[in-house]
Ligand code: SF4
């Protein structure tokens with residue numbers, strides 16, 4: 001450590017790691033003030049609630065919390081820079097015997113799954129035309145869009161040669177699952193951008209259209225007209241890569257623990273992604289309702305829970321049938337880490353949520369509903385992805401990998417940037433329903 | 443399972459029928475699995491190496507020649523003891539019981555097995571891992587993303603990554619001296635071996651040789667050529683007098699090539715794409731059939747002034 005202080009690079013890293021979050025925050029603030037200022041002239045400005053409020057005295061706890069967050073994020077940014085100066089070995093616990101770790105297992109695999117709300121909700125409302133869920137679509141698409149951006153960011157940190165990330169788009173490799181995942185993620189992120197673009201355009205148009213008609217207005221109308229094409233494309237692409245993230249592990253029959261290894265991994269990944277699409281919408285609504293002191297679309301969310309319970313039940317039956325057919329049950333009763341992790345995943349992440357969502361009196365209670373959805377997110381899906389990509393492989397490799405603290409801090413940092421971006425977008429763009437409908441509930 | 447299998451077989455028949463026409467070449471490069479199938483059919487014509495463990499004395503000439511030929515950094519006076527980013531092959535020593543229960547020392551030269559249907563090639567999203575079509579599996583760094591999925595996929599745990607390289611790490615592994623092969627030479631390790639424990643030649647011939655050696659010395663060899671059928675066959679073959687699982691070879695190696703498993707699934711995807719697209723489009727058309735009555739007029743953002751609460 002003493003020696004490292006003499007490197008000029010150290011000081012560059014230090015400056016950048018404080019600089020990048022600060023510039024990010026300052027930029028966001030600047031944009032926010034500017035947007036708010038420009039819309040001031042518009043008739044609606046006063047009612048919009050985006051006028052920056054007079055700074056008030058903040059509680060010391062909040063100041064402390066913010067300082068800790070900024071500290072973590074600055075550290076994370078520094079670690080990312082160290083990774084690009086000294087290599088992956090300098091910050092991760094990865095090795096040739098365990099080459100893909102937490103960034104792939106959690107940031108990428110769980111990240112993609114938890115962003116499934118975008119395609120699930122878009123399909124529910126715009127394809128199945130269940131219109132009462134309309135208010136939940138935009139936040140879900142925003143969550144998905146930011147989620148995919150985070151996945152890509154994590155991938156760029158994890159890839160050894162990130163400047164070659166475009167190559168799968170050019171060298172088509174039909175036989176490679178990873179190729180298919182890469183192409184689908186790239187395309188779907190673009191599709192999500194177009195699904196979210198109307199929200200941005202509405203803001204732009206509202207500010208400018210008072211004085212002049214912009215080409216963006218025509219573009220907006222056109223986008224709205226063809227939106228169904230993007231939504232269908234989004235469902236197809238999501239189905240492909242959500243499932244293919246499971247197929248990634250089909251090539252290692254001798255390495256992955258039999259409680260998870262199955263030729264039907266892609267089917268299970270897809271089913272659990274659909275279920276978590278609903279669950280994540282419930283979680284995200286709850287969190288944003290707290291952050292923005294909005295009302296909660298509780299009856300709608302309860303209904304989502306009900307749908308999720310059906311999907312989860314089908315998923316549960318399929319998993320049980322698969323394990324039975326492969327005769328892998330004895331492996332679930334061995335005193336191993338894998339067996340324990342399996343039971344936590346299935347009981348806490350699947351069985352309990354099914355009960356919480358299926359019993360009407362339970363799911364009508366907002367707290368129970370939120371708890372059930374959180375269980376699906378944390379155990380049913382995030383733990384499942386980690387089991388497949390990490391815990392389940394340890395039975396073959398031996399206990400040779402667990403994430404380093406630096407890997408974890410980077411994950412938290414990326415998440416932090418994502419939450420911040422969501423907060424800013426939700427605050428300054430028409431993401432949430434704008435009618436006073438939910439006021440009555442407050 | 444059954445229909446997965448059927449889909450694959452019908453696809454193959456379809457390809458075979460295409461094989462007559464000029465479209466064959468195009469189809470082979472476009473349709474998944476076609477290339478693998480071609481590899482299977484020409485497997486006999488690929489280059490290979492036969493390592494006879496009973497003849498190896500552990501002199502390490504091969505490992506040092508490999509370093510020399512590939513310009514890999516060496517530690518003076520030391521022989522490599524593991525595969526790493528600077529070591530494509532090394533000789534591992536084992537004190538093991540042979541079939542008669544005697545404790546003997548055996549040396550195992552380790553390197554990439556050059557699988558006929560290589561998992562690393564199938565896994566690579568950018569064709570950086572590449573089958574030369576003549577046996578050697580070669581790596582092309584300029585295309586590599588550094589995703590390390592080839593390391594996950596390899597059933598023998600061969601590829602090595604430069605973990606301490608910041609921005610131009612490579613995957614490192616034996617490439618059967620493909621450059622030398624093209625110039626009509628043997629791989630460097632084969633030329634360097636003083637006891638003839640490593641033989642180079644057409645895989646087909648090597649297999650015949652291997653079985654001939656087993657047949658003439660049934661008391662010396664165990665009746666198994668490692669690499670003949672493991673993971674669908676490998677270009678590097680081993681003969682031994684000690685069971686292979688005592689010599690550090692991975693246990694429970696699948697007999698089918700791992701890419702076969704993923705192909706079963708990838709072949710399904712066109713159906714998934716068209717099925718899903720058709721179902722979603724159909725549903726959308728159905729639900730949109732009465733636009734005026736059921737679809738609320740989309741608010742026009744240009745004129746709309748929503749009253750967001752303060
Ligand atoms: S042994 Fe591993 S690295 Fe070598 S060809 Fe086979 S899969 Fe690829």
Ligand code: SF4
Pocket residue numbers: 565566567568569570571581585586587588589590591592593613
């Ligand atoms: S690390 Fe390179 S060679 Fe290996 S699979 Fe990824 S892109 Fe291909």
